[in-house]
Amino acid sequence: MDTADLDTPRNCERYLNWAHAFLVVYSMDSRQSFEDSSSYLELLALHAKETQRSSPALLLGNKLDMAQYRQVTKAEGAALAGKFGCLFFEVSACLDFEHVQHVFHEAVREARRELEKTSLPRPLFISEERALPHQAPLTARHGLASCTFNTLPTVSLKEMPAVAQAKLVTVKSSRAQSKRKAPTLTLLKGFKIF
Numbered sequence: 578m579d580t581a582d583l584d585t586p587r588n589c590e591r592y593l594n595w596a597h598a599f600l601v602v603y604s605m606d607s608r609q610s611f612e613d614s615s616s617y618l619e620l621l622a623l624h625a626k627e628t629q630r631s632s633p634a635l636l637l638g639n640k641l642d643m644a645q646y647r648q649v650t651k652a653e654g655a656a657l658a659g660k661f662g663c664l665f666f667e668v669s670a671c672l673d674f675e676h677v678q679h680v681f682h683e684a685v686r687e688a689r690r691e692l693e694k695t696s697l698p699r700p701l702f703i704s705e706e707r708a709l710p711h712q713a714p715l716t717a718r719h720g721l722a723s724c725t726f727n728t729l730p731t732v733s734l735k736e737m738p739a740v741a742q743a744k745l746v747t748v749k750s751s752r753a754q755s756k757r758k759a760p761t762l763t764l765l766k767g768f769k770i771f
């Protein structure tokens with residue numbers, strides 16, 4: 578959200594609905610910017626309450642290289658972050674690239690955690706592993722009235738791995754299975770390959 582010279586939030590609707598995470602940044606050498614950052618955190622909290630959809634926010638005290646001119650203590654930053662339940666970091670955007678990078682990684686992790694919490698059940702994919710003998714037929718278990726798998730005589734459904742652990746899913750046809758060295762990859766329409 579580029580607030581470009583706005584001290585208080587205005588016309589933020591589209592950002593609020595679009596973003597998966599927010600970095601709220603103040604200058605530690607400016608009490609005014611610290612107070613402004615508080616009103617942005619209020620706005621995010623209000624939006625989350627109204628929409629029942631919360632996106633993580635991280636509070637950053639910037640200009641750590643100017644710490645000798647600080648007007649906001651680290652404890653005050655941490656307390657504000659604690660009030661809104663967000664992570665807090667003090668950084669120097671101009672001097673410490675790695676720390677800033679770490680903060681961005683944290684933001685992505687937080688966004689992923691939030692998405693995983695609220696995500697729908699993950700889609701199923703077809704595995705070539707044999708169904709266990711005691712399992713009911715697929716059609717009965719999943720209500721698939723008429724479904725024919727020509728190349729996979731025994732199939733079972735598995736949950737897709739979460740994106741974080743996802744690996745390439747390969748699907749062999751039964752023909753390829755029988756000729757061990759035959760080409761093995763058969764892509765089925767609608768499959769997601771990570």
Ligand SMILES: Nc1nc2c(ncn2[C@@H]2O[C@H](COP(=O)(O)OP(=O)(O)OP(=O)(O)O)[C@@H](O)[C@H]2O)c(=O)[nH]1
Binds near residue numbers: 639640
């Ligand atoms: N010393 C120091 N100066 C910084 C740091 N980060 C940004 N600045 C300076 O602070 C000033 C404002 O930086 P911007 O990135 O324009 O900040 P902004 O909040 O987006 O400002 P607006 O575009 O006016 O809203 C610039 O002069 C930057 O060079 C930092 O970590 N340390």
